[in-house]
Amino acid sequence: MKRILVIRIDFLGDMVCTTPLLRALKTKWPAAEIHVLANKANRAVLEGNPDVSTVHSYVYSKQFDRNVRPGALTAIVDRLALIWRLRRLRFDMLIVPNGGMHKNSMQFARQLKVRDCRWHDEDSEFDDRKPEHVASRPIRHEALSGFRLMPELPDIDAGALKPHVYPDAGLRTKWHAALGASTKPRVGLFVSNKAEQRRWPEDNWIRLAHALGGRADLVIFRDPADRLISDRVAVSSARVIEPPTVPDLIAAMSLLDVVVSADSAPVHLAAALNLRAVAFFEDRPEKYLRWYPLGIRHVLLRGGARVDAVSPDAAAAAVNQLLDEAPGA
Numbered sequence: 001m002k003r004i005l006v007i008r009i010d011f012l013g014d015m016v017c018t019t020p021l022l023r024a025l026k027t028k029w030p031a032a033e034i035h036v037l038a039n040k041a042n043r044a045v046l047e048g049n050p051d052v053s054t055v056h057s058y059v060y061s062k063q064f065d066r067n068v069r070p071g072a073l074t075a076i077v078d079r080l081a082l083i084w085r086l087r088r089l090r091f092d093m094l095i096v097p098n099g100g101m102h103k104n105s106m107q108f109a110r111q112l113k114v115r116d117c118r119w120h121d122e123d124s125e126f127d128d129r130k131p132e133h134v135a136s137r138p139i140r141h142e143a144l145s146g147f148r149l150m151p152e153l154p155d156i157d158a159g160a161l162k163p164h165v166y167p168d169a170g171l172r173t174k175w176h177a178a179l180g181a182s183t184k185p186r187v188g189l190f191v192s193n194k195a196e197q198r199r200w201p202e203d204n205w206i207r208l209a210h211a212l213g214g215r216a217d218l219v220i221f222r223d224p225a226d227r228l229i230s231d232r233v234a235v236s237s238a239r240v241i242e243p244p245t246v247p248d249l250i251a252a253m254s255l256l257d258v259v260v261s262a263d264s265a266p267v268h269l270a271a272a273l274n275l276r277a278v279a280f281f282e283d284r285p286e287k288y289l290r291w292y293p294l295g296i297r298h299v300l301l302r303g304g305a306r307v308d309a310v311s312p313d314a315a316a317a318a319v320n321q322l323l324d325e326a327p328g329a
Helices: 012-028 042-046 072-088 103-110 131-136 169-179 202-212 246-253 265-272 312-325
Strands: 003-007 033-038 054-057 093-095 186-190 217-221 238-241 258-262 276-281 298-302
Touching: 003 012, 003 103, 012 033, 012 042, 012 265, 033 042, 042 054, 042 246, 054 072, 169 238, 169 246, 186 202, 202 217, 202 312, 217 246, 246 265, 258 265, 258 312, 265 276, 276 312, 298 312
Parallel strands: 003 033, 003 093, 033 054, 186 217, 186 258, 217 238, 258 276, 276 298
Antiparallel strands: none
């Protein structure tokens, strides 16, 4: 086994959940090169990862704005160049570790002419958008999906998996200077979420910030593009920051003790950084059993069809519980 290609071209959290598979592949075949085909957004998760030899940037044939170089003609040229470059590497194995059938990844993979291609099919996939899958198929953590394609790897339980990210030392120094020293535990409140059903109301964040302000150093993380959450969330003891890049986000998060977020990338980054987490989930087993944070102490709070059913009091109690458990609390 000389070269293995893993294709993961969806979201940040999904890529974080794939890092245990990358570690397992490198452990099984230490001399092999592990290549990853990522997209412009999620490739930053792999920066500094010692298990990965090379990260390649996927080229979308239609969503040109998602490419490193925008434009329709540029996309055609860059996509053909990417296919040619990957074919020349002559991979021994190709893996699409998504739990569901990721059609774009599979279609692109077929063009690479790799003899041993592995992905889930209609019988083995789990797609939480299909009610029949939710009703009749086992719900496993997404991080196990790639392992299920690899009988060469030892059987493993989700509880034994550990995701990995590696903060940039220079950016960590930058954010340490920006946030300063603190005599209190540092709690990050992640107030932005692109999915409407996972957006916790602004008033809830304000109540939580006031409830924790006396005990914790609060840092409010907001997406630079998100103006729906206003500066009203900040209280006298809290700061609002907007990390401009994913490496900045990872570096700033590495200075936290506890993360509070609805189901999204910060939950999985917290696991990779070995932080404690309070995570808000919709009250759907196909969500909270498949995407909970791996390998860390966490409290999972379930709402109804939307996470706004989680109360600020419940969130504050969960954070205080984690703070009480901390060494020296």
